[in-house]
Structure formats: structure tokens, C-alpha cells
Amino acid sequence: xxxxxxxxxxxxxxxxxxxxxxxxxxxxxxxxxxxxxxxxxxxxxxxxxxxxxxxxxxxxxxxxxxxxxxxxxxxxxxxxxxxxxxxxxxxxxxxxxxxxxxxxxxxxxxxxxxxxxxxxxxxxxxxxxxxxxxxxxxxxxxxxxxxxxxxxxxxxxxxxxxxxxxxxxxxxxxxxxxxxxxxxxxxxxxxxxxxxxxxxxxxxxxxxxxxxxxxxxxxxxxxxxxxxxxxxxxxxxxxxxxxxxxxxxxxxxxxxxxxxxxx
Amino acid sequence: xxxxxxxxxxxxxxxxxxxxxxxxxxxxxxxxxxxxxxxxxxxxxxxxxxxxxxxxxxxxxxxxxxxxxxxxxxxxxxxxxxxxxxxxxxxxxxxxxxxxxxxxxxxxxxxxxxxxxxxxxxxxxxxxxxxxxxxxxxxxxxxxxxxxxxxxxxxxxxxxxxxxxxxxxxxxxxxxxxxxxxxxxxxxxxxxxxxxxxxxxxxxxxxxxxxxxxxxxxxxxxxxxxxxxxxxxxxxxxxxxxxxxxxxxxxxxxxxx
Numbered sequence: 379x380x381x382x383x384x385x386x387x388x389x390x391x392x393x394x395x396x397x398x399x400x401x402x403x404x405x406x407x408x409x410x411x412x413x414x415x416x417x418x419x420x421x422x423x424x425x426x427x428x429x430x431x432x433x434x435x436x437x438x439x440x441x442x443x444x445x446x447x448x449x450x451x452x453x454x455x456x457x458x459x460x461x462x463x464x465x466x467x468x469x470x471x472x473x474x475x476x477x478x479x480x481x482x483x484x485x486x487x488x489x490x491x492x493x494x495x496x497x498x499x500x501x502x503x504x505x506x507x508x509x510x511x512x513x514x515x516x517x518x519x520x521x522x523x524x525x526x527x528x529x530x531x532x533x534x535x536x537x538x539x540x541x542x543x544x545x546x547x548x549x550x551x552x553x554x555x556x557x558x559x560x561x562x563x564x565x566x567x568x569x570x571x572x573x574x575x576x577x578x579x580x581x582x583x584x585x586x587x588x589x590x591x592x593x594x595x596x597x598x599x600x601x602x603x604x605x606x607x608x609x610x611x612x613x614x615x616x617x618x619x620x621x622x623x624x625x626x627x628x629x630x631x632x633x634x635x636x637x638x639x640x641x
Numbered sequence: 642x643x644x645x646x647x648x649x650x651x652x653x654x655x656x657x658x659x660x661x662x663x664x665x666x667x668x669x670x671x672x673x674x675x676x677x678x679x680x681x682x683x684x685x686x687x688x689x690x691x692x693x694x695x696x697x698x699x700x701x702x703x704x705x706x707x708x709x710x711x712x713x714x715x716x717x718x719x720x721x722x723x724x725x726x727x728x729x730x731x732x733x734x735x736x737x738x739x740x741x742x743x744x745x746x747x748x749x750x751x752x753x754x755x756x757x758x759x760x761x762x763x764x765x766x767x768x769x770x771x772x773x774x775x776x777x778x779x780x781x782x783x784x785x786x787x788x789x790x791x792x793x794x795x796x797x798x799x800x801x802x803x804x805x806x807x808x809x810x811x812x813x814x815x816x817x818x819x820x821x822x823x824x825x826x827x828x829x830x831x832x833x834x835x836x837x838x839x840x841x842x843x844x845x846x847x848x849x850x851x852x853x854x855x856x857x858x859x860x861x862x863x864x865x866x867x868x869x870x871x872x873x874x875x876x877x878x879x880x881x882x883x884x885x886x887x888x889x890x891x892x893x894x895x896x897x898x
Contacts, residue, residue, distance in 0.1 A: 386820075417759065502743075502744075505738060505740055505742060505745075506738045506739075506742040507743075507744055507745070509699075509704055509736075509738070509742065510736070510738060510742035510743075511743070511744075511755075512704060512731075512804070512817070513702050513703075513704065513731055513734065513735075513736040514731065514755065514756035514805070514809070514810075515728040515729070515731040515756060515759075515760050516755065516756055516759050517728070606880045639806050
């Protein structure tokens with residue numbers, strides 16, 4: 379049945395956007411209510427942590443390592459031109475801890491984990507598996523949503539630290555190939571410019587990115603409609619929307635961190 | 642709750658629905674349904690695709706909320722129940738979905754255990770396994786215990802769907818198109834299984850179907866749903882009055898004269 383344009387307050391798209399905002403707000407509120415309510419699905423949380431963490435390791439290792447090498451290679455010539463090649467480890471340290479590590483990890487996780495959650499829950503929704511859980515007296519929100527969101531929230535900071543380390547290792551290999559710097563000396567230089575606030579800011583941001591990826595993926599999957607087409611849409615929207623939110627959060631986080639650092 | 646039916650016989654009402662209205666947008670699907678299902682009977686709801694049969698049992702199971710009207714199951718008004726109470730009630734209800742809706746990432750054993758281990762925490766692992774094997778025996782598929790749903794045929798998936806609900810020993814079984822998409826021989830087996838379940842576990846069932854053979858084989862009473870309301874209700878011979886053109890279209894559709 380086609381709706382008349384007069385039935386919308388603004389337009390179909392604008393109305394849908396505001397309805398989505400209200401709906402996602404309710405979804406998040408429900409998450410926090412269910413999070414502290416029994417039963418706690420510890421076994422499933424651990425399983426999801428494994429899915430989010432261990433199964434993303436290869437992709438994150440590869441991406442972090444390559445970015446580390448490429449970033450170092452691209453940064454060297456201008457630093458050499460200014461006679462500041464010795465600052466390279468510090469530059470890499472600051473760049474990875476403050477921005478590249480958290481952001482790259484979050485974007486990879488949004489693509490891999492977010493789409494996976496959106497597609498999995500979307501598929502369960504359209505094949506009535508979520509309803510089946512509901513009628514068999516098991517709370518599907520608790521079992522499917524809470525476990526996944528907790529897993530992404532917990533695992534993202536760990537993955538971020540890992541990605542940062544691997545990226546810096548990639549960078550070290552490039553530095554070592556050119557200047558025969560030792561590993562200890564390289565990391566000593568790299569971390570000399572990184573403050574405690576930088577590390578904590580990255581960890582806290584990653585918690586938020588993880589939560590965003592989990593909640594958006596689950597929300598899109600849980601509300602999937604229209605069969606297989608809907609599953610594809612759910613996965614796609616999970617990625618696009620969580621990436622958009624991650625960039626928005628990054629902008630806010632940078633402002634807050636700079637304000638704390640007095641920059 | 643007691644109720645006097647036509648013959649003056651007094652029987653317990655397990656499910657009662659009165660003046661049930663449900664719409665999706667402008668589309669009114671159910672327009673004032675009244676229904677009473679008695680203990681131990683197989684009540685069949687017949688109707689064309691899109692007539693609102695599945696909406697009716699999903700409302701009874703508490704998956705959909707009525708726009709208007711009352712749905713009582715075992716004396717409890719379903720749409721007024723709190724989440725915890727609804728979950729308790731659902732332990733007395735089994736719902737078999739049209740697609741069976743088995744959890745495709747779990748083995749058959751995990752599918753069957755899923756509700757049991759979460760709702761009956763006092764059960765030991767051995768007791769759970771025994772319960773799984775028992776229901777798999779009841780549906781004749783014990784050897785499939787460690788297989789994945791994707792490895793089973795359509796008929797086997799339906800049987801496992803029934804086993805998954807039987808494992809919690811429900812008082813009520815809600816079947817949504819149990820024979821849809823199956824070959825005639827498998828349909829006959831599923832119909833027999835529905836009758837076996839009813840006699841062995843003394844369940845009360847609502848069977849949603851558009852298959853006349855299923856309705857005739859399994860139904861104690863039959864209701865024909867059309868345009869959002871029941872147009873006929875009673876035994877198979879009462880409902881299928883050849884003189885009624887609305888009913889005759891069903892005969893023609895099912896190639897049974």
C-alpha cells in the first residue's frame with residue numbers, strides 16, 4: 379500500500395530518520411536494562427569474544443603491519459629534508475597511539491564484525507529463529523544482543539592495543555632497514571612522546587567504538603525485514619552507519635583529548 | 642474455567658480469544674475473531690495464504706499484540722503479562738514454525754537442549770541428554786543427534802521442530818503450516834506425528850494449515866478463516882458443506898471432491 383505524501387510530517391526519509399533515532403535509543407536503553415538482569419550468558423559472551431577477537435586477528439595484523447611500513451616510508455623523506463629523521467619513531471608512536479591504532483581497528487572491526495553481526499542476526503530474524511527463541515522462553519535480546527555488544531566493547535580496546543603494537547613493529551622494520559636502530563631504542567623513542575592520557579584516551583575511545591559497532595550491528599540485524607534482501611541491507615547499513623558514527627566519535631574524542639592536554 | 646459445549650458436555654477451556662482485531666497499517670487482517678479451544682483437542686484453522694492464520698497463533702503465543710480484543714491462554718491474558726510471566730507461560734506452549742526455525746548454527750542436540758538448559762537449571766547434563774534422546778526417539782530421529790539442520794531433509798526438519806517444542810513438555814502445541822512444502826508421503830507422516838503427540842503427551846493443539854488432508858486427519862474441530870473472520874466452525878463434515886460456495890473453493894483448491 380503506497381502512502382500518501384501528506385501522511386508524513388516532513389518527508390518519508392526525514393521521518394524514517396527520526397523514527398530510527400527513537401528506535402535506536404529504545405534499543406540502547408533496553409541493552410542497559412538487560413545487561414544487569416539475570417541470567418548472564420557468560421559462555422556465549424566468551425564465545426562472542428573469541429569470534430570478535432581471535433577471528434579478526436589476521437586481518438588486523440596484516441592491516442596494522444602494512445600501515446606501519448607505508449606510514450614510515452611516506453613520513454621519512456619530509457623528515458629527512460628537515461634534518462629530523464631521528465624524530466620518526468616519536469612521530470609513529472604518537473600517530474599510532476593517538477589516531478591510527480584506534481581508528482584503523484575500529485574501521486576494520488566495523489567492516490568485518492559489524493557486517494557479520496548485522497547479517498547473522500538479520501538472517502535469524504527473517505528465518506524466524508529469533509521468534510523461535512522468544513517462544514521457547516529464552517530472551518533473544520539477552521542471548522543475541524547483550525552478548526555481542528559486550529564482546530565488541532571488551533575486545534575492541536584489546537584489538538586496538540594489538541594493532542598499534544603490530545603497526546609499530548612494521549614501522550620498526552622499516553626504520554631498522556634504513557638506520558639499523560635497535561628494537562629497544564626504537565620503542566624507547568617512540569613512547570617517549572606518548573603520554574598516559576594518550577593511551578587512556580585511545581583505550582576509552584575504543585570502548586566506545588566497540589560499543590557502537592556492536593549496538594549498530596545488532597540493531598540493524600534485529601530489525602531486518604524483507605527476506606534475503608533485508609539481510610544484505612542490514613549488513614550493509616550496519617557497516618555504513620557504524621563507520622559514520624565512529625568518525626563522529628573520533629572528532630569529539632580528539633577535541634576532548636586536546637582540551638585535556640591543553641592544546 | 643468450565644464451558645458447556647453444544648452436546649452439554651463440560652470441558653476445560655485452554656485458549657480463548659474474543660473480539661480479536663489486528664491490523665498492519667491500513668490492512669485489517671483479523672476483524673473480531675472469537676475462539677475457544679478445549680483441553681486435549683486439535684483445533685484446525687484453515688484459510689488461504691494471507692488470511693491471517695499465522696497472525697492468529699502468533700498473537701496467542703504473545704509474539705504480536707492485539708489492536709483490540711482479549712487473548713487468554715490457560716487463564717492468563719497474554720498481552721497483559723509481564724516479560725517474566727510471559728516466559729513462564731511460554732514454557733507451557735510449544736510453537737512449531739512453518740520453516741521450523743531451527744537454529745542453523747547449532748547441532749540438533751544443541752537445538753533441543755537450548756531452551757531446556759536455560760529454563761530448567763536443576764537438570765544435570767545426563768538428564769538433559771536423556772530428555773533429548775527421548776524426544777528424538779518420539780520423532781524417530783535419534784541418529785541425527787549430532788548433525789546440523791542443513792544436513793536434514795524437509796520432513797526431518799519438521800520433526801526436529803516438533804521435538805524441540807516437545808522437550809519442554811508443553812500443554813499446548815501451536816503448529817504453523819506443519820505440512821507446507823512437503824511431499825504427500827511426508828505430509829502423512831507429519832499428520833500421524835501430530836496425532837501421536839496429542840495422544841502421547843495429552844496436548845491441546847492449534848494447527849494452522851491450508852491443507853485439507855492435514856485438517857481432516859488431525860482436526861477434532863475445524864474453523865475456516867476468511868476475510869478476517871471465521872465463516873464456519875465445527876467438525877470436518879460440518880465445515881465442508883458442499884452447498885457453500887466459499888467452502889467449495891477450498892475443495893477445488895485441494896483437488897478433493
